[in-house]
Amino acid sequence: xxxxxxxxxxxxxxxxxxxxxxxxxxxxxxxxxxxxxxxxxxxxxxxxxxxxxxxxxxxxxxxxxxxxxxxxxxxxxxxxxxxxxxxxxxxxxxxxxxxxxxxxxxxxxxxxxxxxx
Amino acid sequence: xxxxxxxxxxxxxxxxxxxxxxxxxxxxxxxxxxxxxxxxxxxxxxxxxxxxxxxxxxxxxxxxxxxxxxxxxxxxxxxxxxxxxxxxxxxxxxxxxxxxxxxxxxxxxxxxxxx
Numbered sequence: 001x002x003x004x005x006x007x008x009x010x011x012x013x014x015x016x017x018x019x020x021x022x023x024x025x026x027x028x029x030x031x032x033x034x035x036x037x038x039x040x041x042x043x044x045x046x047x048x049x050x051x052x053x054x055x056x057x058x059x060x061x062x063x064x065x066x067x068x069x070x071x072x073x074x075x076x077x078x079x080x081x082x083x084x085x086x087x088x089x090x091x092x093x094x095x096x097x098x099x100x101x102x103x104x105x106x107x108x109x110x111x112x113x114x115x116x117x
Numbered sequence: 118x119x120x121x122x123x124x125x126x127x128x129x130x131x132x133x134x135x136x137x138x139x140x141x142x143x144x145x146x147x148x149x150x151x152x153x154x155x156x157x158x159x160x161x162x163x164x165x166x167x168x169x170x171x172x173x174x175x176x177x178x179x180x181x182x183x184x185x186x187x188x189x190x191x192x193x194x195x196x197x198x199x200x201x202x203x204x205x206x207x208x209x210x211x212x213x214x215x216x217x218x219x220x221x222x223x224x225x226x227x228x229x230x231x232x
Contacts, residue, residue, distance in 0.1 A: 004159075033218050043206065045160070045223035052218070091159050097218045103173040104150050104162030105221065 002027045004094050006108035013082055014116050021077045021111045023092030029053075034068065034075045035093040035105065045091070051075065079113075087115045119143065121224035123209050129230045130199050138194045138227045142211030149192050150221060151184055152208040160208050166192060196229075204231045 003026040013019050025034065036048040049059065051068050059066045063080045079086055089112050093105040122141040130136050142149050148167055152160035153176075163182065165173040168189040177184070181199075186192040196203055206228050210221035 035220065037223075042225065043228075044225045045208065045210075047220045047222065050220050093159075095218065103165040104152065104176065105160070106162070107159030109157075109159050 002029075002032075002094050002096055002106045004092050004106055004108035006090075006092055006111050008111045009109070010112040010114065012114040012116060015084055016081050018078060018080050019082055019113065021079075021090050021092075021113065023075045023077065023108060025073050025075065025092070025094050027073075027094060027096055029096040031097065033095040033097065035095070036066065036075075036077050037091045037093060037107075038088045039091060039110070040088040048077075082113075082115045084115050084117050087113060089113070121209055121211055121222055123207075123224035123227050125227060126225065127228045127230075129232065131232050132199060132201060134199055135195065135197045136199055136229065138196075138207050138209075138229070140192045140194070140209030140224060142190065142192070142209070143213075143222055144190075146211035146213050146222075148212045148214065148219070148221075149186055150210045150212075151192070151194050152210065153178075154206040154208055154226070156205075163194070163207075199229075199231045201231045204229055 005024045032053045034051045038046045065078045067076045089110045091107050091110045093107045124139045151163040154160040162176040164184045166186045181197045183195045206226040208226045210223045212219040212221045
């Protein structure tokens with residue numbers, strides 16, 4: 001069965017600090033996709049990144065970077081020089097398109113990130 | 118607008134009443150998903166449509182939950198004989214291709230409160 005674990009329930013840092021959000025996943029499929037979403041207080045889930053299981057290259061987008069390591073089944077997310085606007089709940093999610101299970105995303109419980117000015 | 122639209126934004130109902138939640142996906146999106154998000158939790162998958170076909174309803178918690186997408190665009194999630202444990206935010210998402218490989222674009226959700 002697929003599972004996503006975000007062990008950090010809440011993280012609080014001071015603005016301009018770097019912060020890493022951890023994500024560990026479980027899957028029996030060889031083909032799968034990993035996602036990160038941001039949920040600000042308004043409630044809408046905002047897509048940040050998708051990574052497929054065959055692409056282990058790290059990715060950087062501005063202040064955001066992602067580290068995908070299949071050996072440890074992790075897909076961690078780092079925000080460099082954090083800003084108050086980064087405050088939100090961040091979700092890691094997993095999809096197994098070819099699997100026999102549900103077609104939807106399996107989400108972790110989320111990490112509430114608080115950036116203090 | 119260009120995004121996923123859900124209505125109503127908030128819904129309060131008495132236990133035992135039926136409710137209907139609407140989702141208008143991004144135009145042209147083949148796939149439509151419903152999720153339930155309890156307070157402080159991640160969204161949990163309920164059901165999936167590819168056009169008008171409901172291909173997966175494995176996440177629906179009971180037979181009181183019913184979803185449809187008759188013309189392959191707008192979808193309605195209906196909950197009959199509501200119970201207090203149905204209180205949650207119901208999220209709708211759509212994506213451009215079938216199955217789960219593509220990013221899903223979410224609406225703002227409907228916050229359902231059962232009294």
